[in-house]
Amino acid sequence: MKGERLMTGRATEDARRAIEDAVWAPSVHNTQPWRFGVRGTRISLRADADRRLDVADPDGREMLISCGAALYTLRLSLRVLGYEPEVRLLPDPDRPHLLADVQMEPGKPAGEETERAYAQVRRRRSHRGGFAAEQPPPSLLDAIRYEAEREGARLIRAIDVHVQGALAALTDAAEHIQRRTPAYAAEIARWAPAPGTSRTDGVQHAAYPSETPRTEPHFAARDFARGRGWGIEPTADGPASHPGVVMLLVTAADTPSDWLRAGQGLQRALLLAAQHDLAAAYHTQALQVPRLRDLIRTQFCGDGHPQLLLRLGRPVGEDLTSIRRPVPEIMIIES
Ligand SMILES: Cc1cc2nc3c(=O)[nH]c(=O)nc-3n(C[C@H](O)[C@H](O)[C@H](O)COP(=O)(O)O)c2cc1C
Structure with a gap:
């Protein structure tokens, strides 16, 4: 029982770390239209419809693209933490804002490719301007x-x-x-x-x-x-x-x-x-x-x-920065 509690405690801590990474995904107008729930070894991702652009995005298409970007980042971070994330997209047709259930299964240590991608999560930035003339190969x-x-x-x-x-x-x-x-x-x-x-x-x-x-x-x-x-x-x-x-x-x-x-x-x-x-x-x-x-x-x-x-x-010019909401605002521990 105690061991199980310790396991759950560690999973909750790891889930929090993965969510701290996931929020660095791009989102339309930096609306960050997501919420995460953590229960044991399961993380649920929900769309926060109050943050949808009602005029420009009434169907929530860009809201879900943004949440998808956060979901990929969550999966990547969980891999680096040694889990194999098992994802069910839109698991409940009666709850359209429940976008994904992610089960944290034990996994293998992350490979180099995963680590290299992960290293970019907080470094990646959107650009707004021109690029250097040389073309990527x-x-x-x-x-x-x-x-x-x-x-x-x-x-x-x-x-x-x-x-x-x-x-x-x-x-x-x-x-x-x-x-x-x-x-x-x-x-x-x-x-x-x-x-x-x-x-x-x-x-x-x-x-x-x-x-x-x-x-x-x-x-x-x-x-x-x-x-x-x-x-x-x-x-x-x-x-x-x-x-x-x-x-x-x-x-x-x-x-x-x-x-x-x-x-x-x-x-x-x-x-x-x-x-x-x-x-x-x-x-x-x-x-x-x-x-x-x-x-x-x-x-x-x-x-x-x-x-x-x-x-x-390749961006040239200004160093643009971005900001995110603190994780306690978007994460709920569900008992
Ligand atoms: C679905 C989607 C649509 C976006 N549309 C625009 C856009 O039209 N113009 C723009 O300057 N940035 C756009 N962005 C970039 C966001 O503004 C940016 O991701 C957000 O401000 C966070 O900054 P960051 O990507 O540098 O972390 C879009 C991003 C997403 C995911």
């Missing part, structure tokens, strides 16, 4: 795409300059639509607090440049500063004008489990990219406007469904 891009595929998602590269141009133009159109629609603009304002805030969520002024360098083609940045001059000052390195490798993350279908797979594939791919000092910049505006998302799907995604538009490259 094709073999590395293939390996990054393979990481997404291993989780059931696909990264399609936009090589054709006209496809890149069209995606940039659609992003620009969506950005204009969102800026002139009060409900969208109010939602962005809610998730982009002013400098000096005590909040531990949202896209804060240290997370974006005060001026977004122009790339060719140019992918519109989100209007986090809303004309108030917030953001990090450019460094002496000067502006980087290369857009990087333009990619669409797509899934075979468009259900909540596909969104969770997209998030897991995204994070898995990003953690390999980060090992080679590559980062992603995201432009999800057009995918938040249903007609534009539909156009992107029919024109550029084959038979897949677009989940994210991103650019990948």
Whole structure:
């Protein structure tokens, strides 16, 4: 009995450590829309629907992509702690916000590949600007795409300059639509607090440049500063004008489990990219406007469904930072 209690105590402590890592996943507007419950050797992941973007993301698609990224990070961290995580996605159809049950089974010591990916969990950062001109080697891009595929998602590269141009133009159109629609603009304002805030969520002024360098083609940045001059000052390195490798993350279908797979594939791919000092910049505006998302799907995604538009490259310029909520706010020990 005592031994069992000790085992459970250790599992709870390890679960807490894994959750401390999981929260470093990317999430739309840094909403961190997740909650974790720990009972013995089981961790449950729930979506926190109060943090969904009701205007831009009414179906919770991006909320679940974000939670999927946290789920992959949790699994990775558990592996490093010596567990074999057994995951049941969406285990209860009557509770759609219960996204996953993760059972911590005894596992083997983590291999080098796992350790290397894990080392990037807190180092990985989103980028908002241009990239260095040199392209990542094709073999590395293939390996990054393979990481997404291993989780059931696909990264399609936009090589054709006209496809890149069209995606940039659609992003620009969506950005204009969102800026002139009060409900969208109010939602962005809610998730982009002013400098000096005590909040531990949202896209804060240290997370974006005060001026977004122009790339060719140019992918519109989100209007986090809303004309108030917030953001990090450019460094002496000067502006980087290369857009990087333009990619669409797509899934075979468009259900909540596909969104969770997209998030897991995204994070898995990003953690390999980060090992080679590559980062992603995201432009999800057009995918938040249903007609534009539909156009992107029919024109550029084959038979897949677009989940994210991103650019990948070696960041140049400002060192952007990010923040997370303290774990006690998002973790509950269930008895
Ligand atoms: C589903 C999803 C959509 C996102 N969309 C955007 C976006 O349109 N523009 C942007 O600048 N960042 C976007 N991001 C990046 C988040 O803002 C970022 O992950 C968050 O602020 C946390 O920062 P970090 O990734 O540096 O840890 C998105 C991330 C996710 C997971």
